[in-house]
Amino acid sequence: MNTTxxxxxxxxxxxxxxxxxxxxxxxxLYPDEILTLIGPNGAGKSTLLKLLLGLMQPTQGRIQRxxxxxxxxxxxxxxxxxxxxxxxxxxxxxxxPRHEKRSEFITKLEAVAEELTLGGLMxxxxxxxxxxxxxxxxxxxxxxxxxxxLVLDEPVQGVDLQGQTELYExxxxxxxxHHCGILMxxxxxxxxxxxxxxxxxxxxxxxxxxxxxxxxxxxxxKTLFGDGFEQLALYEHHHSEACEHVHPTQESTSS
Numbered sequence: 001m002n003t004t005x006x007x008x009x010x011x012x013x014x015x016x017x018x019x020x021x022x023x024x025x026x027x028x029l030y031p032d033e034i035l036t037l038i039g040p041n042g043a044g045k046s047t048l049l050k051l052l053l054g055l056m057q058p059t060q061g062r063i064q065r066x067x068x069x070x071x072x073x074x075x076x077x078x079x080x081x082x083x084x085x086x087x088x089x090x091x092x093x094x095x096x097p098r099h100e101k102r103s104e105f106i107t108k109l110e111a112v113a114e115e116l117t118l119g120g121l122m123x124x125x126x127x128x129x130x131x132x133x134x135x136x137x138x139x140x141x142x143x144x145x146x147x148x149x150l151v152l153d154e155p156v157q158g159v160d161l162q163g164q165t166e167l168y169e170x171x172x173x174x175x176x177x178h179h180c181g182i183l184m185x186x187x188x189x190x191x192x193x194x195x196x197x198x199x200x201x202x203x204x205x206x207x208x209x210x211x212x213x214x215x216x217x218x219x220x221x222k223t224l225f226g227d228g229f230e231q232l233a234l235y236e237h238h239h240s241e242a243c244e245h246v247h248p249t250q251e252s253t254s255s
Contacts, residue, residue, distance in 0.1 A: 012061030023205045034182040039202035072147030076157045089122045132163030152184045
């Protein structure tokens with residue numbers, strides 16, 4: 001793994017008016033690494049995401065980003081007016097940077113469409129594709145940024161189990177091909193990929209973190225998730241009172 005981080009957070013805290021939403025959070029993310037951020041509603045995931053992306057400044061602490069860091073962002077979902085005549089090709093073409101030549105962008109678009117097997121969707125109205133297909137289109141849109149860091153905000157929201165598994169396979173293939181770092185945000189840990197390097201559980205502070213196989217044997221992880229962790233398994237993420245107090249030592253991220 002590349003030892004130069006794409007992004008680092010050093011003891012960041014944040015508050016809105018008189019309400020603390022994040023406390024003393026530190027993390028780092030490297031190329032070729034997948035970091036899965038989980039936590040319940042109100043845990044501060046969205047706030048942490050905005051801080052890491054530079055959309056807000058932390059109340060305390062500091063964030064360092066690789067100079068010239070390129071970020072591709074995949075939202076949970078996107079609302080498109082049903083009356084708008086917009087094909088998948090046209091939708092993706094809207095992501096072309098102004099400085100990029102049209103011919104160069106088309107070449108890149110064709111390569112991304114092939115990589116994510118979008119060929120049969122490109123001429124279809126974007127409003128008429130399925131939820132799983134739309135998530136692949138949104139992933140393609142993020143890849144068109146040629147990102148060093150790919151940020152996925154609950155990428156399997158509204159997708160059935162088979163679609164979730166397929167999308168995660170695409171995500172890992174993207175990492176292997178493009179060598180980008182991936183920050184994946186989730187409300188529930190429904191599926192943990194065997195290729196996830198670290199899981200970070202957030203509940204306004206870091207409750208626990210580490211490689212899934214490593215932390216699965218710790219008391220803190222068992223309290224949060226139960227026994228029987230497998231490389232590819234179903235989990236519902238529940239916080240208990242113990243999560244407010246247990247802060248296990250960060251495990252090694254080497255794999």
